[in-house]
Amino acid sequence: MARLVIVVEKASDWSSYYPSVDVVTAMDYLREPVSTDDERTQVINLCRSYKYLGTGYYVSLLGEARGHKVMPSVRAVNDLRRRSLYGLDIEDLNQKLTRFLPEGGRDTTDFGILVYFGETAYTALQDLARQVFELFPCPLLRIEFERDRVWQVSSIKPVGLHSLDDAQEDAFAEALDRFSKKLWRKPRARKRYRYDIAMLVDPNEAMPPSNKKALKSFIQAGKELGIEVDPIGKDDYQRLAEYDGLFIRETTASDNHTYRFAHRAEREGMVVMDDPSSILRCTNKIYLNDLMVSRKLAVPKTEILYRDDAKGMKEIAGRLGYPLVLKIPDGSFSRGVMKVEDERALEKAAGELFQHSSLLLAQEFLYTEFDWRIGVLNREALYACKYYMSRGHWQIYNHGAKGTDKSGGFETIPVRDAPSDVVKLALKATQGIGEGLYGVDLKQVDGKPVVIEVNDNPSIDAGVEDAYLGEDLYLRIMQEFLRRMERKRLGIAD
CATH class of the missing domain: 3.40.50.20 (Rossmann fold)
Incomplete structure (x- = not known):
C-alpha cells in the first residue's frame, strides 16, 4: 500500500x-x-x-x-508562477464565466473563490474549480475574477494552509478526507508488482475499443510480466499519480476526458498509450489527410467543404463526381459519415453535418468488399485483419441496422500473409504520427492500397484482432509498456 x-x-x-x-x-x-x-x-x-x-x-x-x-x-x-501560461490553459474557461457569473448578479468588479482539491463552496462554479485543479493540480488554490465588460479569470494562486479561517479549515479538512479516499486504493495483494498501469475504460460505452474478455486478457498479460493493470474510470483523474503508465481503452476525443487523462499522464512523466499528440493527430481526419498528402502517400481524392460556401460545394462535387462520401473531421466507428448520390442529397447531408463542424471532408467513393486493418505498435506491424462491409451496406458499421447485422464479418491473418504493399503503406502512414499503438485502415483499389485513416485507439477485441496471435497479442502490448517503463526508470530517452 x-x-x-x-x-x-x-x-x-x-x-x-x-x-x-x-x-x-x-x-x-x-x-x-x-x-x-x-x-x-x-x-x-x-x-x-x-x-x-x-x-x-x-x-x-x-x-x-x-x-x-x-x-x-x-x-x-x-505553470502557476508564469502568468503567460494562463491564456493557453484556461482560455475556454474564461468564455464560460458569463454563464457562471451573470452580469446583473453582482455589484463588485472583482472577487475570488478558494478551491480545495478541486472543490469549492460555490456550487455554480464547481465545474470551473475542477477544471482549474486538473490543469494546475495544487491542494489549495485561490481563483480571482475581475469584470470589465465580462467576467474573466484574473489570477490563479496557491494558498497557504496557515491563512485559512475556521470555516475554511473545516472545508479543507473535508476535501482532504474525500481526496485521500479517492487517492489510495485498498491494500495490495501479497504479490508485489514492479509497475502499475491504469487502464482507462468506460463500462457503459456502447462500442468500446476492447470488449470485457480482452480487458481481462490485458490484465492477465500484465500479471505475467510483473505489471498490475488496474481499470479506472473518468472519475479517477486524481489517481493517476499512483501509476507508472496509462493505457486508454475507451474511445478517444480531443475535447473530452480521455485527452485530459493522456495530457496529465504525460506531464507526470508516465508512459501513455495513446499519447495526447497521437490523439490530436488521429482524431481529426482533415489533419490526417494533409499529413498523408504531404508525405506523398496514396489516399482517396479528398476535398474540404466550408460552411456557407455553396458555390465551392458544387465545384468540389463536379471534381469528385457522384456518389461521394461526406465526413465530419472527428467521427469514429463510421459515425458522421454519409454517402450522397446527387446534388440534392449533398445539400441535405452537408446541412446536417455542418451542425457539428464548420469544415467537412468530401471524398471520392471507393467501394471494396472489405477494408484492411493493420495494427501497428512502435513502428512495427502487430496484426492484420480484413473487416468486411455490413450486409447490404457500404460501410463496416451500419448504425441503422438492427440486431447482429450492424457490422460485417472479419478475417484475422498473420501479418506475413497480408499483402506486403498494404503493410508497408500502413507503416509509412504512422511514421508522421508517433510510436504508439495504431490501427491503419486501408483499401485495395485496382490492386493498389490507399490509406483511409489512422486510428490512435484501435479496436482490440477478444475473438477478433487476437484470432491469430491469441494471448500473445496482449503480451506484446504489455511488453512494450514494460520496455518503456524500464527505460523511464533508468532515465533513458526513447
Missing part, C-alpha cells in the same frame, strides 16, 4: 487538526534520508509558499528526485 506524507512548513500550521503520523514539517521531510526501497510515496505539499528556491519549492523538487509523487509538482508550480 502506498505511503501518504503531508508536508507543512511549520508544525503550528496543522494545529487545528488531529495529530497524524502522516504529517511532517518541511525541514524533517527535506532532511529525511533518501530511501532506496520501492515503497510508493504520495506527498501533499502544504507549505506556505512555492516561490522559486523557497522551502515549498524544494519539497516538490526533492520529492520528485526521490521518486515520490508530489502535489503540486514542480511543473505545476512553474
Whole structure:
C-alpha cells in the first residue's frame, strides 16, 4: 500500500487538526534520508509558499528526485508562477464565466473563490474549480475574477494552509478526507508488482475499443510480466499519480476526458498509450489527410467543404463526381459519415453535418468488399485483419441496422500473409504520427492500397484482432509498456 506524507512548513500550521503520523514539517521531510526501497510515496505539499528556491519549492523538487509523487509538482508550480501560461490553459474557461457569473448578479468588479482539491463552496462554479485543479493540480488554490465588460479569470494562486479561517479549515479538512479516499486504493495483494498501469475504460460505452474478455486478457498479460493493470474510470483523474503508465481503452476525443487523462499522464512523466499528440493527430481526419498528402502517400481524392460556401460545394462535387462520401473531421466507428448520390442529397447531408463542424471532408467513393486493418505498435506491424462491409451496406458499421447485422464479418491473418504493399503503406502512414499503438485502415483499389485513416485507439477485441496471435497479442502490448517503463526508470530517452 502506498505511503501518504503531508508536508507543512511549520508544525503550528496543522494545529487545528488531529495529530497524524502522516504529517511532517518541511525541514524533517527535506532532511529525511533518501530511501532506496520501492515503497510508493504520495506527498501533499502544504507549505506556505512555492516561490522559486523557497522551502515549498524544494519539497516538490526533492520529492520528485526521490521518486515520490508530489502535489503540486514542480511543473505545476512553474505553470502557476508564469502568468503567460494562463491564456493557453484556461482560455475556454474564461468564455464560460458569463454563464457562471451573470452580469446583473453582482455589484463588485472583482472577487475570488478558494478551491480545495478541486472543490469549492460555490456550487455554480464547481465545474470551473475542477477544471482549474486538473490543469494546475495544487491542494489549495485561490481563483480571482475581475469584470470589465465580462467576467474573466484574473489570477490563479496557491494558498497557504496557515491563512485559512475556521470555516475554511473545516472545508479543507473535508476535501482532504474525500481526496485521500479517492487517492489510495485498498491494500495490495501479497504479490508485489514492479509497475502499475491504469487502464482507462468506460463500462457503459456502447462500442468500446476492447470488449470485457480482452480487458481481462490485458490484465492477465500484465500479471505475467510483473505489471498490475488496474481499470479506472473518468472519475479517477486524481489517481493517476499512483501509476507508472496509462493505457486508454475507451474511445478517444480531443475535447473530452480521455485527452485530459493522456495530457496529465504525460506531464507526470508516465508512459501513455495513446499519447495526447497521437490523439490530436488521429482524431481529426482533415489533419490526417494533409499529413498523408504531404508525405506523398496514396489516399482517396479528398476535398474540404466550408460552411456557407455553396458555390465551392458544387465545384468540389463536379471534381469528385457522384456518389461521394461526406465526413465530419472527428467521427469514429463510421459515425458522421454519409454517402450522397446527387446534388440534392449533398445539400441535405452537408446541412446536417455542418451542425457539428464548420469544415467537412468530401471524398471520392471507393467501394471494396472489405477494408484492411493493420495494427501497428512502435513502428512495427502487430496484426492484420480484413473487416468486411455490413450486409447490404457500404460501410463496416451500419448504425441503422438492427440486431447482429450492424457490422460485417472479419478475417484475422498473420501479418506475413497480408499483402506486403498494404503493410508497408500502413507503416509509412504512422511514421508522421508517433510510436504508439495504431490501427491503419486501408483499401485495395485496382490492386493498389490507399490509406483511409489512422486510428490512435484501435479496436482490440477478444475473438477478433487476437484470432491469430491469441494471448500473445496482449503480451506484446504489455511488453512494450514494460520496455518503456524500464527505460523511464533508468532515465533513458526513447
